[in-house]
Amino acid sequence: MGHLLSKNGYDLKKKSRKLRKKKKKRNCFLQGPCMLCFIVHGTSGSVEDDWPFESAAVSKVAERCVPLNSPEECARFLLSPGELAVWEGQGRSLLSKLIGPPALFCAVVPNYSEMVCKRKCAELQRCTPRKQPRCAFQEAMENGEERGDSRCLLPSLPSSSSSSSPSEEDGSGVGRHTDAGSASTSSSSSCCCQPSQNESLEETKSAENTDINQLPSSILLKVFSHLSVKERCLGASLVCKYWRDLCLDFQFWKQIDLSGLQQVKDDLLVKIASRRQNVTEINISDCRNVQDHGVCSLASNCPGLIKYTAYRCKQLSDVSLCTVAIHCPLLQKVHAGNQDKLTDHALKLLGEHCKELKDVHFGQCYSISDEGLVALAQGCSKLQRIYMQENKLVTDKSVQAFAENCPDLQFVGFMGCSVTSQGVIHLTRVRANRYV
Amino acid sequence: MPTIKLQSSDGEMFEVDVEIAKQSVTIKTMLEGKWYTGVDRWVTPPNVSSLICPQVIQWCTHHKDDPPPPEDDENKEKRTDDIPVWDQEFLKVDQGTLFELILAANYLDIKGLLDVTCKTVANMIKGKTPEEIRKTFNIKNDFTEEEEAQVKQVPFTLWHKKK
Numbered sequence: 001m002g003h004l005l006s007k008n009g010y011d012l013k014k015k016s017r018k019l020r021k022k023k024k025k026r027n028c029f030l031q032g033p034c035m036l037c038f039i040v041h042g043t044s045g046s047v048e049d050d051w052p053f054e055s056a057a058v059s060k061v062a063e064r065c066v067p068l069n070s071p072e073e074c075a076r077f078l079l080s081p082g083e084l085a086v087w088e089g090q091g092r093s094l095l096s097k098l099i100g101p102p103a104l105f106c107a108v109v110p111n112y113s114e115m116v117c118k119r120k121c122a123e124l125q126r127c128t129p130r131k132q133p134r135c136a137f138q139e140a141m142e143n144g145e146e147r148g149d150s151r152c153l154l155p156s157l158p159s160s161s162s163s164s165s166p167s168e169e170d171g172s173g174v175g176r177h178t179d180a181g182s183a184s185t186s187s188s189s190s191c192c193c194q195p196s197q198n199e200s201l202e203e204t205k206s207a208e209n210t211d212i213n214q215l216p217s218s219i220l221l222k223v224f225s226h227l228s229v230k231e232r233c234l235g236a237s238l239v240c241k242y243w244r245d246l247c248l249d250f251q252f253w254k255q256i257d258l259s260g261l262q263q264v265k266d267d268l269l270v271k272i273a274s275r276r277q278n279v280t281e282i283n284i285s286d287c288r289n290v291q292d293h294g295v296c297s298l299a300s301n302c303p304g305l306i307k308y309t310a311y312r313c314k315q316l317s318d319v320s321l322c323t324v325a326i327h328c329p330l331l332q333k334v335h336a337g338n339q340d341k342l343t344d345h346a347l348k349l350l351g352e353h354c355k356e357l358k359d360v361h362f363g364q365c366y367s368i369s370d371e372g373l374v375a376l377a378q379g380c381s382k383l384q385r386i387y388m389q390e391n392k393l394v395t396d397k398s399v400q401a402f403a404e405n406c407p408d409l410q411f412v413g414f415m416g417c418s419v420t421s422q423g424v425i426h427l428t429r430v431r432a433n434r435y436v
Numbered sequence: 437m438p439t440i441k442l443q444s445s446d447g448e449m450f451e452v453d454v455e456i457a458k459q460s461v462t463i464k465t466m467l468e469g470k471w472y473t474g475v476d477r478w479v480t481p482p483n484v485s486s487l488i489c490p491q492v493i494q495w496c497t498h499h500k501d502d503p504p505p506p507e508d509d510e511n512k513e514k515r516t517d518d519i520p521v522w523d524q525e526f527l528k529v530d531q532g533t534l535f536e537l538i539l540a541a542n543y544l545d546i547k548g549l550l551d552v553t554c555k556t557v558a559n560m561i562k563g564k565t566p567e568e569i570r571k572t573f574n575i576k577n578d579f580t581e582e583e584e585a586q587v588k589q590v591p592f593t594l595w596h597k598k599k
Contacts, residue, residue, distance in 0.1 A: 223561070241578050
């Protein structure tokens with residue numbers, strides 16, 4: 001979203017021009033008279049008929065405010081690209097950026113609650129001025145602009161990075177987890193910004209009792225991050241569906257251990273991947289129903305992966321490990337024992353891309369030979385632990401390569417490989433060697 | 437000393453030292469913005485009522501000499517037992533006020549206040565059964581029996597063992 005505004009003055013003007021256009025169609029992305037409309041579109045003449053201000057207030061505004069009738073004037077008063085970059089860097093929401101500065105020029109509004117996209121209204125979930133993940137906001141903006149919808153895009157933005165329920169068809173009791181383009185938002189087309197009869201009543205009512213579930217989901221996630229896994233698991237996730245979905249939010253799952261779970265299939269891995277959470281460890285050992293596709297999805301979306309464990313996943317081919325190698329340069333541990341289909345090709349890629357590799361286990365990967373291991377040794381000088389077992393194609397040559405290229409070696413296992421005492425002699429020459 | 441006015445959502449004005457107000461990154465950035473030229477300066481954070489505004493100012497005033505809060509270290513274990521005593525007393529308020537403070541701290545981007553308020557809420561959740569949590573926050577249980585059973589089973593095995 002940042003790039004929408006921050007880098008390019010033109011974009012900034014284009015955007016305010018778009019806003020002005022929308023205003024004429026009564027389609028301001030903030031849905032009707034709001035602070036931004038008010039500031040951007042000027043204080044007189046172009047004010048909407050249903051603008052709730054007294055004329056006195058309007059003229060007072062005119063005194064204090066600079067008339068912003070053109071995109072150029074708007075641009076002066078909106079943040080400069082540099083300032084926007086500062087905001088972007090802090091991950092602030094678009095709303096706070098746009099609303100913030102013009103707030104200084106705001107009128108003394110008789111009924112403030114009707115101005116800005118209100119947080120407390122019937123459509124509770126939709127109108128919270130909260131920090132939205134940028135991608136979600138941009139998505140929604142694009143959607144809104146495409147559709148020409150008069151809906152309040154600001155608030156609820158169920159971003160791709162907000163929680164997604166594992167059972168999406170559920171629709172989730174409180175209807176929060178709608179995707180940007182989903183139907184449920186269009187079903188509630190009357191946005192809170194329109195001072196509608198019933199809503200304003202409920203607004204004032206709920207204004208008095210702020211409910212915990214009215215807090216933005218980002219805040220609830222922050223609260224839950226202070227709980228331990230057990231507390232989330234036994235307490236918070238069982239309170240209501242909304243809390244369940246938040247607790248299952250993968251932001252809490254940097255280290256995912258799915259080992260032995262047969263119900264884990266590619267779709268779960270794809271889901272984890274789509275959350276764009278920076279998973280650091282994944283263990284899919286013994287998950288027979290996971291295929292290359294799932295692993296590749298995960299790997300390509302988790303560049304921060306550090307540990308990959310997949311014992312006995314005989315169904316996986318080279319493709320999985322190759323994709324992991326290519327996309328996860330921070331990889332430190334690869335334990336892929338008992339994967340028959342692994343070949344030297346994957347090892348070569350690991351040697352090329354994963355310079356941080358420290359700990360590898362390729363026991364009983366029968367197709368691996370010296371070629372792959374030598375490439376690995378030459379590429380990964382930080383290797384500390386290497387475990388091979390019954391790899392008949394592995395000979396002293398590999399051992400020598402490790403000895404020569406990996407000064408940090410601590411543990412080497414070559415049981416059942418074609419390694420002779422000659423190889424061992426090479427190793428003993430390695431200084432840091434502690435156990436062979 | 438230069439001051440700035442905060443206007444609450446219901447129109448009341450509160451004056452506060454610029455230096456104290458700058459604990460709010462939102463305000464700080466606005467003050468540093470080029471477009472900000474007025475002499476009589478005021479800021480209107482939306483949805484911060486006249487009840488909450490002075491409390492926020494009070495918190496900021498008390499914490500004006502605090503060192504800047506450290507960056508969030510995601511790998512560090514998050515604690516909730518380190519809320520300063522003054523803050524604990526300050527936050528002995530009803531839930532509605534607590535949540536309003538959270539929202540104000542969120543909008544105004546006052547990290548310290550947001551942290552202690554979130555920790556306070558976390559402490560209200562800790563150690564309670566789901567039913568007790570629901571009672572505390574007046575949350576409706578929208579699970580069917582089946583769904584509740586599901587949550588109890590599957591995620592148990594999916595919760596990762598570390599952390």
